[in-house]
Amino acid sequence: MNKRVTIHDIARMAEVSSATVSRVLSSSTYPVSEKLRTKIQNLAEELNYIPNMIGKQLKTDKNMTIGVIIPSISNPFYASVMLGVEEIARKSGYHVLLCNSLQDGKLEEAYLQTLFEKQIKGVIISSISENKKLMTHLIDLGLHVVVIDQKIDLPSVLQIEFDYRQGGHMAASYLVEQGHRRIGYVTAPFDRPSRNHIYQGFMEAIHDFGIPFEDEYLQVSPEEKGLYDGIFEFENGKALTRKLLQLPEPPTAIFACNDLTAFGVINELNAHGLKVPEHISVMGFDNIEFSQMITPALTTIKQPDYEMGKLACNRLLEKLKDGSSQEIEVMLQPKLIVRNSVRSLN
Amino acid sequence: MNKRVTIHDIARMAEVSSATVSRVLSSSTYPVSEKLRTKIQNLAEELNYIPNMIGKQLKTDKNMTIGVIIPSISNPFYASVMLGVEEIARKSGYHVLLCNSLQDGKLEEAYLQTLFEKQIKGVIISSISENKKLMTHLIDLGLHVVVIDQKIDLPSVLQIEFDYRQGGHMAASYLVEQGHRRIGYVTAPFDRPSRNHIYQGFMEAIHDFGIPFEDEYLQVSPEEKGLYDGIFEFENGKALTRKLLQLPEPPTAIFACNDLTAFGVINELNAHGLKVPEHISVMGFDNIEFSQMITPALTTIKQPDYEMGKLACNRLLEKLKDGSSQEIEVMLQPKLIVRNSVRSLN
DNA sequence: GTGAAAGCGCTAACAG
């Protein structure tokens, strides 16, 4: 294993001080004679000099790494977010650390702490932990936080919100406009505010239209188990659909709280010999990439995952630069994606 | 913004030297009197001491971060790999840096370089770049590399191989055994060795069975565009299927080089009013999570993504610890996953 | 058992 070359090695060989080498190689604006500059550059090239960022960092307390804490990268929604974050980070010379919290508050906190120990200055987080004590403390120590996917009531954290309520409203409105009156609602437990908001928006629309809604059309899955898993959502969709089908008057359309769950709904319907959308319509929420790949292509509400990742990262980098906590709240808007899983009854 | 507390702050307050504080707080085995030890620990707790790993790192040249370079996290296959890597890393106190190379050799090299600048000692990579000069150099400087998903002929890089050839062989064998004789083969270009190996294994089986294979049954998509995208694979599957259907004698079964492409195949078939598997059978490769969610559930060859991630990370951590480059080659084996997208003609 | 001091690789006053 070869020894790594430092600015001192180069300084010695060029017969200059290491300060001069630093000035040239760190592309500072500090004036250095053209002669020495080229000499040092050539030498660096020759010796394959690779700067040691740890040394630099210790000195400057600047860190070109950010952290992203999400429930699980195996959820395609978060994978898209991550893709967006990484793209922006990369373009600004940043690296990004991926942390799966697996819906575990303890894990999330552990990550927050160790990220900070590594002197990470910026974090994008889809938080699950109730306890904001650690986060508050770290922010106080200079950590910059951007929250996606939900709200945290802490001063100086930036929110990239999404209008879940509006999304739920859109979904219900669309189904009603297509002539549906008996609509099933299939969802994971209301332990995340986002799910609550979707539900509220949905019900608002239902009431606005003056449609009656029977309690038995709302099917909530039992407590989420610890480890997140796409299959889990899928199975939920299946199980809850089974219950809906046992009703004396089954719904003509089923809305699912996310696309994965909607896949389960469709699958279960198919298993019962029911065709989508001929017999029953299905609507999802998220618009993950796969929702357009299945047959029938899923009608759904788009939550701008990739764009959200890019936006969050851009905001974070600004925040890191200015220190300014640009108190502009951002609320991303949902979009109705009409495809083929909903039939018009009109 | 509060000032961060260092071991010197604690040392001053405890009226000891910073060396003693370090010995206590870094849980070294060095003897320190019980009295001072508890005093220091209490003080650290009180002051909410958070160690600065950058300082530690500069001194010890040990780094608890690894890098993962993959084509794109938006590919669910790599998302699963990543999940496995992160799980193992986390359990050993490591962080993991996610780098999307987007099938771009230049980007990949840039990442390799900057990771090394940050003194990362271990990298898991699904490489695309032909030029191994930089990698060789970095390895020479002490970088440890584990390669997944394909082969790199470099000494001391650890390979986590997957038996693509055997996978292709299995797929063909299964289709033939189910009575299929006219089999379409739909694939992205052969610019990755893995795709070649699948094809070779597939053809071997075809020949072993003495089945004729017409060239027109092989459909290769045009050059891959720069930016990876799941939709791209999907569209490929659709486009190539269209060609297959124009044949005077269309195949009775279509094999796709990955599940995403298989989704495209099924989608296109449906668009032509052809039912899977009643009219045409379809087989995929990868076994991503979604392959069990579509209707009909996809028969496919399982490539152990999550397990591969865990294995790769475990090997890397061992390598990092021992320095030993444990020259045991690992070849993960494919598994046939029979579901409902292939019909028996027997 | 404890402390003083050096130093990891780099940058940034400051002096010349």
Next chain:
DNA sequence: CTGTTAGCGCTTTCAC
């Protein structure tokens, strides 16, 4: 323009 020096936060000889 260039060099000297100090020091970022930590660990680790070495001496006591």
